[in-house]
Amino acid sequence: MKRIKLILCLLLSLSLHISAQTVIYPMAPGLRASPLYKVTLIDSGQAWNSPVYTDEARWKTNRCQTTSWSNFATSHSLKVRVTSLIQKIDTCHILPRRHQIKCRIVNDSVAEFTLPGPGHYSVEFEQGVAITHPLLLFADSYPLRQPSRETPELITFEAGIHHIGDNFRLKSNQTVFLKPGAYLKGQFTAENAENITIMGQGILSGEEYPARSHNHMISMKDCNNILIEGITIINAPRYCVSLNGTNQICRNLKMMGWWFSTDGIGIGSNGLIEDCFFKVNDDAIKLYRSNTIARRCVIWQMENGAPLQIGWNMPGYNSNFHVYDIDIIRVEHPWDNPNEAVFDAIHGSEGTMTQYVYENIRIDNCEHRLFHLMTRPNRFGKWNPQKGEVSNLIFRDIECYTQPRLKNIIMGHDTLHPVKNILLENIKVNGKVWASPADANLITNPKTTPGITVKSSLTKGKTAPTDNRNK
Template sequence: MKALLVVILCFISYDCFAKLVTYEPTSNMVGNNKYIHPSAEYKVELIQNGKTYPLFVYSMNALHYTNNSKTTAWVNFSFDAPVTIRVYNYTSHHNPAQVLPRSASIKTIQKNSIIEFVISKPGQYSVEYQTGIRIEHPLLIFANPLEKNIPNAADTSIIYFGPGFHSIGEKFIIPEGKKVYIHGGAYIKGQLYAENINDIEIFGRGIISGEDYAARTADHMINLKNASNVKIEGITMIHAPRFMITLSGKKHHIDNVKMMGWWFSTDGISAGEETLIENCFFKVNDDAVKLYQNKTETKNCVIWQMENGAPFQMGWNGTNDYSNCYVHDIEVIRVEHEWDNENEAVICAIHGGKGHKTKFLFENIRIDNSTWRIFHLVTKPNRWGQWNTERGSMSDMLFRNIEMYGGQKIPSLIMGHDAKHPVYNMRFENIIINGKKTKGDLGNFIIDKETTWGISFE
């Protein structure tokens, strides 16, 4: 009897301390789905402790004619010990591979069309066989931490989406007191909604898709109104017709969410005050993070900004004063900007409201594969704001330790609309553009001296 007990305990212990978890989709998820399918460009395997584990490689086709990527492929797994990733490349591009972010310093071993590399910590990585801002067939690696507190499917406090396909409709309402779990093998088609309830949790390793809904007119993918203490963790979101996540209320936490969309108006995250956004991945075609509320912190995120929008947007509007936003330790791995639109910058504000934006700190940001501008900080009337002739300004912001590996084709712009709508007390420290520290020289910055003051470079 004692021997049997020991065997049972050892089995449970091994299961609890798993080093690698993979997720296999069921046939009804991708068999006849025109929006998501097995990749024709890549095969991926994981190698750990002498064993090889094949991964399902998801792929989806571009949906808008302006999109530079014709497909986007990705793999998804969870782990807590070093793992070797082996990639078989079936595309027509057989150049030496690079793995981004650059700061991860990942070295690849390449033999013909096969590469191997090792990762030792969770993160989001892009495997690329092309250079420049136009990458046609990227492969994304979503390497998650192991899940904690995986619920039981029989738990009545949980809305449990298990492996397989689930169609939940355009406005699936989350009941009060319920948590939503999306298994790593689950594929949900639909949108999640709640209003006037708190303590909502949405978590797991599965996929939620907005593929059936009209771009720019349908509702947002996760839309939680007046809902405080929201936690969203681990899931992958694709094909959003509008925002991926929009939350009102306050005290939200969004962690390790992967977002991929195609349309203009496919923004990433807009959340309430006192929100923490961390460890997320954005490949979106409008603003990735909306900094529209007090005490928003964004850290340790990886951003692939598509042809429209800004990685960090502080404008277009804002009738209320807000402050104390902190953005740090960010990897902007690609910026596909090519048009001279006013929202085309890495850090952007087109402030057309009467509010005063102040006390923002941006630091430790790296910008790769970008040829456009870093900053566009202006006050001006625009179609999204409610212009006030007497008020509307920005002040007391610090931008520190920001490096752009390439050069700017368009200089950064700092400008107020007039004397009543100034931009002032902006400090730039250790801003490196194409290997050189900038002092605000004309080639890199245009600063309107009539409507700004206290603009300093150190």
């Protein structure tokens, strides 16, 4: 029996190559395979099943009932066959839509398509704003990123289930490696440390913790030179990743959560967020601290929060933000709340939030609101009667393929707390390019919100009109 267990552990520690450059990750024993879907990868004449996980909704307002996913690695385009184990397939489409992936329905339970290569994809057998049983495919790049054997202070989690607790504290110069098939229940923390890496292809789960009652899944306070890469984070009771300090990178993270206050990533100054996937129920990317770059991410925004959040009451002076090449595949907002818009700011402190550039952003499905940028007192902030502003924002080359039903709001609270100098350039909504403020369906006040310009490449810039809050 011991020998059998040893052989099983050795097999689980190795990913399965189905071709020279495609790898399937194992599922840890004791975890339940999805009852909804089976995923088969077909490459170089070989067909292998890639394990599928399914997580069930945890909050009464969740519009998805389940989220299923499968994770693997490849270097090239790859044929995929999906078998639905419960529901009949009579429609199939794959997001982000920019890939233009054609899905062929083989019969009422099987669909086939070809992924163009590494990336994050949503396979959907339903239509409408709320998709109840999505299947997500996370295709990592091959070869796999992993630390060398000579890495000092290396902590390795092999394939299998590990209970690490809610305060697994990391120290300076440590590297944590989650091998394919590793499934960790718990949370990582660090404080006043530097040169920490968390990487791999494993899963970090907060399933044992109720909402808002524990740490963030990865929490690092006053930590510098941080790299978090590759892993999947699920069932976060609070943030998936919360960092402050400087020089931090979050790369190719896959994040899924259900609760309100399940934010995606909050990062420190000089931070880089790239190639990540978010399906979270609060702000996905928080753009709070200076010199933040976010690029090549895919976002599924659930019913709460904003895909791109400019500010909840940051103090001080924060500038130089660049967000580009983003796919926002779904926005599930059902309520007219101030924190529910694709581009959002609810700034209620003395800080100055300035110099933002958003460009090349595609929004596949949003029927709620695109812009809600305001300064206003709120219960989470420390309001300063004399100062606090949001300024110098460029939104360029943005396309929303659907028509949001709510007006956009860009408005300062008063002349001492302005929202000012906003450029909306080449914004295309439901097939129409905004050429004037009238196209923007905008609520504003020029006394508190000077310098809103709307233009397309075919027209000269036009400034927003007088107050139309009552329109």
